[in-house]
Amino acid sequence: MVDSSPVVSHGPTARPARLPVPAAIREGILRGEFVPGQRLVEADLSEQFEASRAAVRSALVELATEGLVERVANRGARVRVVPLEEAIEIYEVRMVLEALCAAKAAERADDAEVAELRGIGTDMEEAVAAGEVMVYRQLNERLHRRIREMSGQRTAGSVLERLRAQSVRQQFKVATTPGRPKVSLPEHLAIIDAICRHDAVAADAALREHLRSVMDAMRSSHAG
Missing domain, CATH: 1.10.10.10 (Winged helix-like DNA-binding domain superfamily/Winged helix DNA-binding domain)
Incomplete structure (x- = not known):
């Protein structure tokens, strides 16, 4: 059997040990x-x-x-190059599944998770205020990942991880567009607030509104 695990390298392309x-x-x-x-x-x-x-x-x-x-x-x-039309389709599917996860997270969130989400929101506000675009992007990814994890929806989470991978370059282009963090910050805060209030309906709606905004930004970036 061939061992598919790379050996640790100490150069710029080093990867963690035993990472397949x-x-x-x-x-x-x-x-x-x-x-x-x-x-x-x-x-x-x-x-x-x-x-x-x-x-x-x-x-x-x-x-x-x-x-x-x-x-x-x-x-x-x-x-693989993912064209805009396919990326939009991917986001439309993501919208349904992520909205489900947000609603479930709102129903299930305990006090510690509520505090964690509030903390992520505060960190996102600070990142935007400081103009730390990449820090904000990392917090964005963390927030969406934690919502998926908190939802307990393993099947949706697995599908979303694959879909996210396919559309990551489109997402990166939108996330690093000048001024985009200031647009998406209130959208993320609305998602956090709804989940922390255990309002499943509002969490679903806020997540959908956020991803609609992302799709509009994707279309605009290609039109420009």
């Missing part, structure tokens, strides 16, 4: 280290992650089934 090759490449795509349309050369990935060519090949097949990578005849693999 599929996860390492996936993280690279999510973090923007591999951009849409970029060729994924097995030999280069094998060297980068200090893994066998067989392990890299298997990882690319796995990521292709997730919609992150596409294999082109006689040209190998590349990071």
Whole structure:
């Protein structure tokens, strides 16, 4: 059996010990280290992650089934380019599932989780005030992840994680648009407030309104 776990590297491309090759490449795509349309050369990935060519090949097949990578005849693999129309469809599905998670989180949130969400909201306000766009983006991801976890909806969470991966570049483009954090901050605070008040209906509505706003921003960025 081929060991698909890369060895720890001390260079700039170091990855945590025992992180499987599929996860390492996936993280690279999510973090923007591999951009849409970029060729994924097995030999280069094998060297980068200090893994066998067989392990890299298997990882690319796995990521292709997730919609992150596409294999082109006689040209190998590349990071899949997700067109705007498909990205919008992905967000429409995300809207339904994330709204469900927000409603369930509102029903289930305990005092500690309420305090945690309030804390994330405060941190987001401080990040926007300080102009820390990347910090705000990280808090954004943390908030959405915690809502999924708090909801207890494992199936929805699993589907959402895959959908998020497929639309991450569109999301990154919107999140880093000048002035966008000031637009999305009140939307996030409304979601937090509804969940903390245990208002499932309001949480559902606030989450939907937020993702509609994201889709409008995506359309605008492509039109510009």
